[in-house]
Amino acid sequence: MSSPSSRQSWLxxxxxxxxxxxxxxxxxxxxxxxPAMIDDLGLTVTDVExxxxxxxxxxxSLLIPLGRIGDQxxxxxxxxxxxxxFLVASLLAAVAGSGAMLIGARATQGVGAAMAMPMTLAIINSTYFGRQRVIGFAIWGSIVGGMAAIGPLVGGWLVTDHGWRAAFWINLPIGALVLLGALRIPASREDRATGHDPLGIALIVLGMFSVVFGLIEGQKYGWLTPLRPAELFGLRFEEVSPVPFAFGIGILAVAAFILLERRRERAGRPVLIDLTLFTLPGFRYGAIAAMIVALGExxxxxxxPLFLQSALGHSAFTAGLIIATLAVGTFLAGGVxxxxxxxxxxxxxxxxxxxLEVVGAVGIGLSLEAGMSVWRIVPWMLVYGFGIGFATAQLTSVLMADVPARQAGQASGLQSAIRQVGxxxxxxxxxxxxVTGLGSSVEKNMSSYPEQVxxxxxxxxxxxxGAAIPGLSDPAVHAAAVAGATEATRRVPVITGLVLLAGLGFTFLLPRTAAPTRDGEDADGDEGGENDSDGAGTPGPDSGGRHQEV
Incomplete structure (x- = not known):
């Protein structure tokens, strides 16, 4: 591997x-x-959803099977x-003349994203070693943590100044440059995985789609009793919610998948996921911690964004600007x-x-007040973003540290899928x-009003x-609603902090791994595996040259 100063090595x-x-x-x-799409294409509520x-x-749904295909x-x-x-789908979305075409383009974008995303981790894992891998995962984690916060700001600017189609057109020149660069990425040197598991693919896709659908749509359709009629895949749900059925199908499919993989493994046949990955302490506890962290983050x-716009009356751009300060902290952490x-x-x-995430989340929650200056939460957002930059990158590094190189694709897809479930x-x-807090808090703050009102x-x-708050014309009712929304919103970051605290607890089960190395070089570039953070590192017989601290 060339030195970190080489332009080729960092391309x-x-x-x-x-x-x-x-x-x-x-x-x-x-x-x-x-909103702009609705006006232009005449989208229905179902289309928007x-x-x-x-x-x-x-x-x-596709992260796990496509991670395996990358290994092959x-x-x-x-x-x-x-x-x-992804680029073809972006083009189709940009020229879409109907809701159906736009929905199809978004589904195709998801396919492209599921191909590309797990490969980024797997390529970093197999291309960089020692200090370079630390830097690689730091940059990857900063981007994943920071870009989610920048998305609304970029979207607000593009839609306001150039129309909604620009949100898709902008992908084309950027993606073209990525494709040119992708031609220079070296192929992995390790032996590639072989064999196919079509039934395993069908089961895990069905299971992941159903579970994630239930998690995303539960608030809309109702967890048990229906909140609204639903028409999905040719079936109409009126008396019952589709969510319990989705969870049931998903759980059964995942359970069948695990049984299938174990049976195929015992028979010596190819498997989609090598379940022995979970025997690696770093991967097992790292996956649990990653799911909890994704839930909290x-x-x-x-x-x-809802609170800043509905309760405090700020524009979407201002809300996006405040959320983007989280990304600033994340990117700064990537350098540290x-x-x-x-x-x-x-x-x-x-x-x-x-x-740091726990401190930032609790600080944000305790800072929220009706009529406050939006800049009041910026320091806490920076702390929170700094924590994401530290945790996301290195949690991935620890999780992948002992994964054999030939399994990096399936491990990357699996950990990404676990994050999505989180x-x-x-x-x-x-x-x-x-949502529950909004109703109860607003009602409590309007105790002097008649029950019907x-x-x-x-x-x-x-x-x-909370989006209905700006439309409340009565000043007293509006003030009561803002106070209720503030109280309800405040709970979420505080609970987030408690969830992240649980994730912190799980990290004490993680092994204290040094950066994986090549040819006896440790994370600092020294020979012989000495001078590790917590003592001398010695590669074990099955570690593939990776150092594990003792």
Whole structure:
């Protein structure tokens, strides 16, 4: 591997970083463009819901099988193919003349994203070693954490100045540059995985799609009793909610998948996921921690834009600007992580990051007040973003540290899918806390009003997620609704902090791994594996040359 100063050695990382940015931003950018899409294409409520959710549903469903295909067919090739699919879908979305065409384009974008995303981690894992890998994962984590916050800001600017179609047109020149760079990414040297498992693919896609659908749509259709009629895949649900059926199908499919994989493994046949990955302590506990962290990290981004716009009356651009300060902290952390890992191990970096996230989330929650200056929460947003930059990158590093190189694609897809389930849980749990709290808090703050008025306003605010507040013309009712929304919103970051604290607890089960190395070189570039953060590192017989601290 060439030295870090070599431009060639860092070209793959730059290409992967730009590709990841495109994928992550497109997961959130469309939310800002929805009103303009409705006006231009005449979208129905159902159309809007599918435009928003189908990208994530397809993306989450295909991560695991496509990660395996990358191990088989070649990761740079699948990454480049994913970018091509993503660009074609972006073009179709940009020229869409109907809701059906736009929905189809968003689904296709999800396919391309699922091809490209797990390959970025797998390529970093197999291309960089020692200090370079620390830097690679730091940059990857900063982008994943920061771009989700920048998406609404970029979307607001593009939609306001250039129209909603610009949110898709902008992908074309960026993606073309990524494709040119992808041609220079070296192929992995390790033996590629072989064999096929078509039934396993069908089961895991069905299971992931159903579980993630239930998590995303539970608030809309009702967890048990129906909140509204639903027509899905030719079936109409009126007396019951489709969500319990989705969970049931998903759980049965995942259970059948696990049984199938175990049977195929015992028979010596190829498997989609090598379940022995979970015997690696770093992967097992890292996956649990990653799901909890994804659940918690979604909390602030979920509720703050709603609060800033509906309760405080700020524009979408201002709200996006405030959320983007989280990304500033994340990107700054990406520059600090490589320096910090010279002094402490990766597990400790993760723990510092989660501790900062806990402090930032609780600080944001306790700072929220009706009529406050929006800049009041910026310091806490920076702390929170700094924590994400520390935790996300190095948690991935620890999780992947002992994964054999030939399994990096399936491990990357699996950990990404686990994160998506965690994010879906975040939407379900923290979104439920917000919605339930909106109704009860608004009603409590209107205790002096007649029950009919109190219930009517509380229901309107609850069902709209707070968006109905600016339309309340009575100053006293408006003030009561703002106070209730403030109280309800405040709970979410505080609960987020508690969830992240649980994730911090799980990190103490992680091994204290040093950065994986090549040819006896340790994370600092020294020979012989000495001078590790917590003592001398010695490669074990099955570690593939990776150092594990003792």
């Amino acid at each position: 793959p990382l730059f290409v992967l970083a730009v590709g990841v940015s495109m994928v992550v931003i497109d997961a959130t950018i469309v939310n800002v463009a929805v 599918w435009v928003n959710s189908l990208y994530l549903l397809v993306f989450a 067919r070649g990761r740079p090739q699948l990454f480049a193919t994913g970018i091509v699919v 979604f909390g602030v981004i979920l509720v703050l 992580v490589p320096v910090l890992t010279r002094k402490v191990n990766s597990r400790t970096v993760v723990q510092i990051g989660l501790a 994010a879906g849980l975040g939407v379900a749990v923290l979104g439920g806390v917000l 109190r219930t009517s306003v509380a229901n309107a605010v609850q069902e709209s997620g």
